[in-house]
Amino acid sequence: MSLKHAILVLLDEEPSTGYDLMRKFKGSVGYFWNAKHQQVYLQLKKLNEDGLIHLAIQAQSGKPDKKIYSLSAPGKQALCNWLSTPIEPSKTNDAFLVKLYGGHLSSKEELLAELARHRATHTKTLDYLLGLEQSYRQLPAHQKDKYQYPYLTLRKGIIGEHAWLEWADEAKKEIKK
Amino acid sequence: MSLKHAILVLLDEEPSTGYDLMRKFKGSVGYFWNAKHQQVYLQLKKLNEDGLIHLAIQAQSGKPDKKIYSLSAPGKQALCNWLSTPIEPSKTNDAFLVKLYGGHLSSKEELLAELARHRATHTKTLDYLLGLEQSYRQLPAHQKDKYQYPYLTLRKGIIGEHAWLEWADEAKKEIKK
DNA sequence: GATCTCATGTAAATTGTTACATGATTTG
């Protein structure tokens, strides 16, 4: 679907290896896009075959060759076409809420334990995103301009995680009640 | 993955047809689970073959027979097992944020137009969820207890949509700037 | 007369996950 476009957007920002992209999916853009490495390497292969990205091989000793991909002219065109095509708001599938929905079949202890576990990962994600925000704020003005749009998506991540935690507090009280 | 469990949870609440389930996925539980009808009918078939749900056929004139599914004992067991197994926090893939991330390749007008479009659907969803909340609040006490957990997930939907709109206001200002 | 709701499916294509596979370098 749009893993393809997520990769193109990231490569437009800077040439990267599959591994680089993976680090982004696990880190700085993980709050809005996720993928497994197998999927990424496969997609890069396809994008290269389709001529949407270029490949430069950089030999390394003791490690597999580094394969650095970058956006090609047709790739940029394809990306721009996609960007100017309206998309539907994304749908959420959240298994944790499915579990909560059927909460009467669990014990309160189990529910609270799982809520706490999830809370911990969301707190960690929020802290990480706040760190990224700090880095952004310390950037010189022209760099801030450059990253204006990525920063906007970062704000979405931060606001979203805040909301999650706000809800979690409410949910905790309500379950204990 | 857990469409299966989403269906089991909904059938635990009340026996339903595939069509009934679809209405829920498009409506009251759509903010945390989505599926296409083809997927639902397929899954119901499998769940029935595996003995996790029962099937009762109700003839109708002029329409296909209504196929009413309900949770079986092994189904309830399977559901309880799943409920007591920890799951990972869900990952989000949001194509709209991918588009925003590459916003410098679009025009401000296009970005604002798409933001407004998405804003409209989120506003609509929020209004719908607030309506559901009103219905819940007017329930007699024992009914409120029964729907305590579904209500908690509803709160997640409401808080999440609020957060989306809050972010959208910020984003709008920032894009215009 | 067109569109929406009711009500159900099959088949093909695409996408994503899990399992399997390798191997050097760095850090604790």
Next chain:
DNA sequence: CAAATCATGTAACAATTTACATGAGATC
């Protein structure tokens, strides 16, 4: 010396989407 990080992939399987398919009744 164990674990994490770097760095890449194939193959099998599961899940999801898109396209195709039908047809009555209700509403505008």
